[in-house]
Amino acid sequence: MPDNERVVTETMMPVNGIELCVATFGEPGEPALLLIAGAASSMDWWDDEFCRRLAAGGRFVVRYDHRDTGRSTAFPVGEPPYSDVDLAHDALGVLDALGIHRAHLVGLSMGGGLAQRIAVERPHRVLSLTLMSTSTVPPAYELELPGDGDAEERVWTDRRSAVDGLVADVRRLGGPFTADVPHLRRVAERVFDRTQDMAASQTNHFSCAGGPPVRDRLGAITAPTLILHGTLDCFFPPPHAEALCAEIPGARLVWLEGVGHEFPPAAVWSQVIDEIIGQAGRRTQPA
Numbered sequence: 001m002p003d004n005e006r007v008v009t010e011t012m013m014p015v016n017g018i019e020l021c022v023a024t025f026g027e028p029g030e031p032a033l034l035l036i037a038g039a040a041s042s043m044d045w046w047d048d049e050f051c052r053r054l055a056a057g058g059r060f061v062v063r064y065d066h067r068d069t070g071r072s073t074a075f076p077v078g079e080p081p082y083s084d085v086d087l088a089h090d091a092l093g094v095l096d097a098l099g100i101h102r103a104h105l106v107g108l109s110m111g112g113g114l115a116q117r118i119a120v121e122r123p124h125r126v127l128s129l130t131l132m133s134t135s136t137v138p139p140a141y142e143l144e145l146p147g148d149g150d151a152e153e154r155v156w157t158d159r160r161s162a163v164d165g166l167v168a169d170v171r172r173l174g175g176p177f178t179a180d181v182p183h184l185r186r187v188a189e190r191v192f193d194r195t196q197d198m199a200a201s202q203t204n205h206f207s208c209a210g211g212p213p214v215r216d217r218l219g220a221i222t223a224p225t226l227i228l229h230g231t232l233d234c235f236f237p238p239p240h241a242e243a244l245c246a247e248i249p250g251a252r253l254v255w256l257e258g259v260g261h262e263f264p265p266a267a268v269w270s271q272v273i274d275e276i277i278g279q280a281g282r283r284t285q286p287a
Contacts, residue, residue: 054276067086074197085212115130178265226275
């Protein structure tokens with residue numbers, strides 16, 4: 001069976017009084033690398049083959065469904081009883097459930113904001129930091145998606161409507177390397193079929209409370225930090241990446257040419273994976 005068709009085993013784990021769905025790639029004895037997805041995004045958007053290639057670089061790769069996404073615990077639509085602090089604690093809770101004390105964190109968009117919070121508030125848990133398509137501003141759920149005028153008309157309980165909406169979002173925020181519509185539909189169908197409550201998954205992260213700001217503490221981050229940012233990101237335009245790089249001591253900024261605000265498209269996998277593995281190999285200060 002081809003690598004990209006191999007079944008991925010998912011495990012439900014008790015974390016912070018809820019259940020989160022977790023999948024791993026590679027050998028548990030290798031250094032852990034935790035993938036933290038963006039707002040309203042289940043772990044499905046971290047492509048299986050992308051994860052396998054990261055694992056082939058000598059990493060124990062962990063991805064998971066945020067609460068209110070995928071198979072993880074869902075809450076009533078519009079009434080999320082949590083904040084971004086809880087979402088950050090969920091990431092650490094996944095590591096705890098796996099018996100992992102320190103990990104390389106890779107966060108995208110809102111996930112990048114959560115990774116920043118962890119690096120500031122729990123620096124002893126972070127081996128290295130990779131921040132993708134993110135910013136110094138509060139996490140993405142406090143912002144508006146550009147051109148999202150049709151979102152109110154979507155029927156998230158209807159598979160076709162939901163899949164169409166997810167594909168439209170990715171295409172609108174992507175660039176010339178974004179996957180074609182048939183591929184995106186397959187991913188979106190998988191998302192729909194795995195998700196407990198699609199309406200909650202597409203609503204609650206954008207309405208949950210924000211925790212105490214950490215921007216004024218970014219200068220205290222000591223973990224080696226890599227910033228990967230698409231040159232065509234219309235959600236967080238390039239100045240966001242430059243500001244983030246300026247505020248974290250020693251951070252490296254690497255541009256992804258022709259990439260929008262999106263999970264890494266296959267065309268840049270080699271660059272992204274080489275950068276992440278190289279970053280994860282950089283030495284941190286002893287715990």
